Amino acid sequence: MEAIRSLAAEDGGEKIAEYIDSVYELEDLRLLRQFSSNKLADVIVNRYYARFLECGIDFYCDIRDIDLSFLTDGELTALLDNLLSNALDAAADAEKKFVELTVEQRNLHYVAVRMANACAEAPKKKYGRFVSSKKEGLHGVGLNSIAAVAKKHGGSVSAEYHAETKTFETVVVLECGGQEQGKSGKAGDRDVL
Numbered sequence: 001m002e003a004i005r006s007l008a009a010e011d012g013g014e015k016i017a018e019y020i021d022s023v024y025e026l027e028d029l030r031l032l033r034q035f036s037s038n039k040l041a042d043v044i045v046n047r048y049y050a051r052f053l054e055c056g057i058d059f060y061c062d063i064r065d066i067d068l069s070f071l072t073d074g075e076l077t078a079l080l081d082n083l084l085s086n087a088l089d090a091a092a093d094a095e096k097k098f099v100e101l102t103v104e105q106r107n108l109h110y111v112a113v114r115m116a117n118a119c120a121e122a123p124k125k126k127y128g129r130f131v132s133s134k135k136e137g138l139h140g141v142g143l144n145s146i147a148a149v150a151k152k153h154g155g156s157v158s159a160e161y162h163a164e165t166k167t168f169e170t171v172v173v174l175e176c177g178g179q180e181q182g183k184s185g186k187a188g189d190r191d192v193l
Contacts, residue, residue: 075149087115
């Protein structure tokens, strides 16, 4: 991520795209799973996929060929990296460890990103908002970054803890500017929203 940050400071999009392509071509990355048609999304998801495996966390991901090009590389990174980081932290301490990430088209104008993960205990709230329980690093920056991306794209963020299933669910809805999105593959047997 530091390499991407320095490229963004220098030139922006073109150098970042070249960097992602070069990283994607590395032998180790070619052996990893393809979760979507977006190379950056795959790099981010694969990094967490490896960590989920190390922690014994069951992982389900359905992004398919949804066009995420309406997001900048920085926005896509902020969105996926923060959702997956929070899910990893919460699921690692749960009895039944799982993380589910789905991205779906909602009519021609919206994309919905849903993260559901195991969460051993109800997250703390302050002034009606969930607060971080992280012991180290930055606290509360992740959800704020996600909310900033949603706001910029005319969307919303909802987060809810389901005590009966010990599941934390975050749904981010983004306006995609009316782009026709890919719809290959068969949808799962449950509603995302």
